[in-house]
Amino acid sequence: MIEHPTDGIITGAAGGIGKALTLALAGAGVHLVATDLDKGGLDALVREADGLPGTVIGMAGDVRDRDLPQALRDRALAAFGGVGLLVNCSGFLKDSRIQKMPVDLFRQLVDINLIGPLRLIEAIAPVMRMAGQGRIVSIASRAWLGNFGSSGYSCAKGGIVGATRALALALAPHGITVNCIAPGFIETPMARSLPPHILDRVLKAIPVGRAGTVDDIAALALFLAGSGSGYITGQTLVACGGRSISNPIAST
Amino acid sequence: MTARTLVLVGNGLDTRSLAAALEPFDIALGVIERELRHDAPCDELRAAHLLSRFGPFDGLLLAPAFVDGPDDPTVDDLLDVLTSCFSCVKAAVASFEERAVVGRVIALLPGGATMGEPGEAINSALAGAMLSLFRTVALEMRTTPVTVNTLVYAMHTADEPAGGELLGDPEALASMIASLLGSGARGINGQEIYALAGADVGRLHP
Ligand SMILES: NC(=O)c1ccc[n+]([C@@H]2O[C@H](COP(=O)([O-])OP(=O)(O)OC[C@H]3O[C@@H](n4cnc5c(N)ncnc54)[C@H](O)[C@@H]3O)[C@@H](O)[C@H]2O)c1
Numbered sequence: 001m002i003e004h005p006t007d008g009i010i011t012g013a014a015g016g017i018g019k020a021l022t023l024a025l026a027g028a029g030v031h032l033v034a035t036d037l038d039k040g041g042l043d044a045l046v047r048e049a050d051g052l053p054g055t056v057i058g059m060a061g062d063v064r065d066r067d068l069p070q071a072l073r074d075r076a077l078a079a080f081g082g083v084g085l086l087v088n089c090s091g092f093l094k095d096s097r098i099q100k101m102p103v104d105l106f107r108q109l110v111d112i113n114l115i116g117p118l119r120l121i122e123a124i125a126p127v128m129r130m131a132g133q134g135r136i137v138s139i140a141s142r143a144w145l146g147n148f149g150s151s152g153y154s155c156a157k158g159g160i161v162g163a164t165r166a167l168a169l170a171l172a173p174h175g176i177t178v179n180c181i182a183p184g185f186i187e188t189p190m191a192r193s194l195p196p197h198i199l200d201r202v203l204k205a206i207p208v209g210r211a212g213t214v215d216d217i218a219a220l221a222l223f224l225a226g227s228g229s230g231y232i233t234g235q236t237l238v239a240c241g242g243r244s245i246s247n248p249i250a251s252t
Numbered sequence: 253m254t255a256r257t258l259v260l261v262g263n264g265l266d267t268r269s270l271a272a273a274l275e276p277f278d279i280a281l282g283v284i285e286r287e288l289r290h291d292a293p294c295d296e297l298r299a300a301h302l303l304s305r306f307g308p309f310d311g312l313l314l315a316p317a318f319v320d321g322p323d324d325p326t327v328d329d330l331l332d333v334l335t336s337c338f339s340c341v342k343a344a345v346a347s348f349e350e351r352a353v354v355g356r357v358i359a360l361l362p363g364g365a366t367m368g369e370p371g372e373a374i375n376s377a378l379a380g381a382m383l384s385l386f387r388t389v390a391l392e393m394r395t396t397p398v399t400v401n402t403l404v405y406a407m408h409t410a411d412e413p414a415g416g417e418l419l420g421d422p423e424a425l426a427s428m429i430a431s432l433l434g435s436g437a438r439g440i441n442g443q444e445i446y447a448l449a450g451a452d453v454g455r456l457h458p
């Protein structure tokens with residue numbers, strides 16, 4: 001029987017993938033502190049999760065806030081007594097070719113998609129080490145392989161993939177696994193923010209002929225969070241309908 | 253063979269040996285040391301100004317790495333260093349396009365951090381971020397005369413000198429850089445060359 005950690009923290013919980021994941025994890029009995037920038041979305045999520053086996057506590061915040069990791073950790077420890085799972089699911093996407101990408105936007109993309117998650121891992125890993133077990137799952141992106149227009153976003157996602165390898169090696173002796181999921185195009189508000197002509201080209205480039213669903217990613221995250229994945233660490237699992245092995249979209 | 257100029261923006265890598273090894277290929281190395289430091293991230297204007305210091309250049313070498321020091325690098329340092337790297341790549345691409353010349357952008361990344369080493373999370377994040385940044389910029393430059401590639405190098409295993417981290421095999425690295433600079437390498441774009449004498453074989457690349 002697959003077992004899941006009893007408690008955890010998830011970021012980006014009000015988003016497309018984050019919400020599906022929070023509900024799936026709470027459905028599997030994981031008690032969660034769920035955070036997101038979007039307070040209204042978070043409140044709605046907490047209401048929706050009411051009655052599931054796992055409790056969902058909402059705590060709004062910005063992953064760029066350097067005090068957030070500590071606050072989330074303290075909240076989870078006070079409420080549940082531990083943090084057995086950390087899911088980094090917050091994310092922000094804005095594309096532009098390098099020539100047109102302002103440095104400030106690049107910085108914002110790296111701050112939200114890489115620095116925030118790393119800061120959270122730094123705060124939570126010691127709690128897991130003390131417990132001698134833990135699961136860290138970060139939602140990276142297929143864009144880590146390179147993606148036209150995504151210099152900031154792919155750079156950040158590549159950073160989390162790189163850190164995951166080093167962290168997995170460092171934390172393996174402490175019973176902690178660290179992995180990434182690299183989704184391809186998943187039907188969520190983030191994906192729908194792409195301009196229609198690009199959206200059309202992206203959809204045509206997916207070998208399985210459809211966009212991914214949030215449930216495709218939730219299933220994978222549930223697996224990585226559970227006892228069945230204990231022998232998997234430092235990996236980046238790509239869920240992209242085959243796009244990572246097909247021709248890239250070379251221009252927009 | 254025409255003389256070429258490369259600008260290296262580095263972060264504590266011992267570049268004297270690399271500069272010496274590039275000389276036989278008639279490649280002059282203009283070194284901008286420690287400009288990728290974390291306390292003063294470089295914006296586009298500053299990057300353009302720095303790169304122009306050596307006149308018209310044929311290529312940019314970016315060698316970001318946190319070298320051992322009294323303080324461990326932090327995630328904030330990482331953000332600053334990546335910002336500076338981005339600014340330099342952007343400024344180099346703009347310079348090549350403005351001059352309508354063939355251009356080469358090459359990242360030099362240390363093998364250990366790139367492959368993943370326990371206790372090196374920030375350096376591994378930096379290396380992973382650079383790999384992906386270069387893959388994306390390579391895709392964007394695909395139809396231009398600019399190529400964007402990454403060389404993953406080995407470090408010297410003996411005690412590190414005070415002046416910076418020693419390159420394991422500067423001659424080999426210089427010869428790879430020289431070939432990437434040549435017109436025969438115009439079709440090599442978005443590639444990662446692991447010059448680790450096979451130490452990476454049997455491990456998944458990031
Ligand atoms: N949808 C896709 O096609 C796709 C593909 C690859 C990777 N991803 C990744 O999956 C994850 C979830 O994305 P999604 O598709 O559900 O997008 P989404 O936009 O629906 O959700 C992202 C969530 O992150 C939150 N967020 C953004 N900035 C934040 C900040 N500074 N602090 C706290 N929260 C913040 C947003 O409020 C939002 O709820 C992200 O990491 C994203 O990069 C998505």
